[in-house]
Amino acid sequence: MxxxxxxxxxxxxxxxxxxxxxxxxxxxxxxxxxxxxxxxxxxxxxxxxxxxxxxxxxxxxxxxxxxxxxxxxxxxxxxxxxTDWLTQSQQGLEPIRAGCFHVRTPERPALAEPGVIDFAIPASRAFGTGHHETTAGCLAMLAAMKQRGVIVRNCADIGTGTGLLAFAALALWPRALAIASDIDAVCGAVVADNAARNGIAIGARAGELVMTIAPGMDSPLIAARGPYDLVMANILAGPLIALAPDFARALVPGGHLLLAGLLTGQEAKVRAACRRAGLRLAARMVRGDWSILWLRRRPAR
Incomplete structure (x- = not known):
């Protein structure tokens, strides 16, 4: 800029x-x-x-x-x-802990503790190094889902940025199918590099990650690989509201939706849009000024 x-x-x-x-x-x-x-x-x-x-x-x-x-x-x-201000601002970031996850830049040492899932995510032009409250909150909520017995066989990370949330889902549910998408074409190479750095296989089989460039849910590949047990979207409140019906349609009955990128003052509008789409709140978390929402699609009657 x-x-x-x-x-x-x-x-x-x-x-x-x-x-x-x-x-x-x-x-x-x-x-x-x-x-x-x-x-x-x-x-x-x-x-x-x-x-x-x-x-x-x-x-x-x-x-x-x-x-x-x-x-x-x-x-x-x-x-x-x-100057690439985003990359420069992220240089020297301290590692963060969120649930069972430890996220660091590659210059920092891994945290070798039992039960800790370690990711190295370098500073880049893509959003999602784990240090923002929304990303850290999503990681913590994913860990809480796992602890509460959620089973994921097929997941999608919409607006993936660095790929971190998709990596985290695969770490928790290693036999799941996974797809990540972003509207920004630069994220394709970023996710590929980060996947290689963290031992995440790129591919279409269980335990591997497919990456695509698409706006929101508007992708034949996202549609073809659904429906999903888990959809994650850490973007902005406006798109979350607009995409709520698409998220609901992409989920299996009883499926899980993880939303972030909304300020606490925007939460009511996002939840209202999700409620109209047939999604109910399962849990919420507040990190700083940001809300992280776990919602579920109503089970089939």
Whole structure:
């Protein structure tokens, strides 16, 4: 990203702007929006950041400002050096534990403890190193599913990023069929590299992973390999709401759906969409400002 637009405001203001962004159906996908707290010791001070390739025009600045219903705070525009900011920001990350999982960058040593499943995921342009609350929460929820006796024979990871959640599912249910997908073509090579690094076989047989590039569930391959015992999607609240009926149709009766990428303030809308699609809540988890939901398709009568 070559340019960044920044706005500082209280947490509630930034969260409202993020919700407005989710609801903006005509939003330019080339403008990437994110919000976060400024520092751990200042939980009410937040920043909204927008990244884009070209210098922001007046129309772009107005679109960002329009996300703030009560009037936008001052917007700061800066040009960034030619750096892969996502990869650089992930360098030197500390390993994380989530349930039975230990996730680290390749420079860190593996954790050789009984019962620990270790993954090495390098910093990359794809989302999902395990360090974000949503990814770590999904790992913890998968471990909880396994502990509660869930059996998975066929699973799908939608919006896979690095492939980590698909790897985790195969580690817990090693004889399952598995498919991972992402809308971003760069993820194909990223998942292949990470699979090789972590001993995950690429292929169509049980215990192997198929990777495809597709928007949401819109893939003949995803359709052909269903229905699924488990569908995972760590994306954004807007797509989760839109895809809820597709998720439900892709599940076997009684099948499991793991959702993340939604702020706690967005949870009610996501759960309502899932309820309309015939999905009921089995468990929920909150990590920071993020909700992780385990839902189930209603069993056949």
């Amino acid at each position: 070559s340019w960044k637009v920044t706005a500082h405001a209280p947490r509630g203001v930034i969260e409202a702007a993020l919700l407005a962004h989710e609801d903006a159906l005509d939003w330019n996908p080339d403008i990437i929006i994110a919000g976060s707290e400024v520092a751990e010791d200042r939980p009410d001070d937040w920043v909204l950041e927008a990244w884009l390739e070209a210098r922001p025009t007046a129309a772009v600045r107005n679109a960002i400002a329009a996300l703030f219903a009560a009037g936008a705070p001052p917007l700061t525009v800066e040009r960034l050096p030619d």
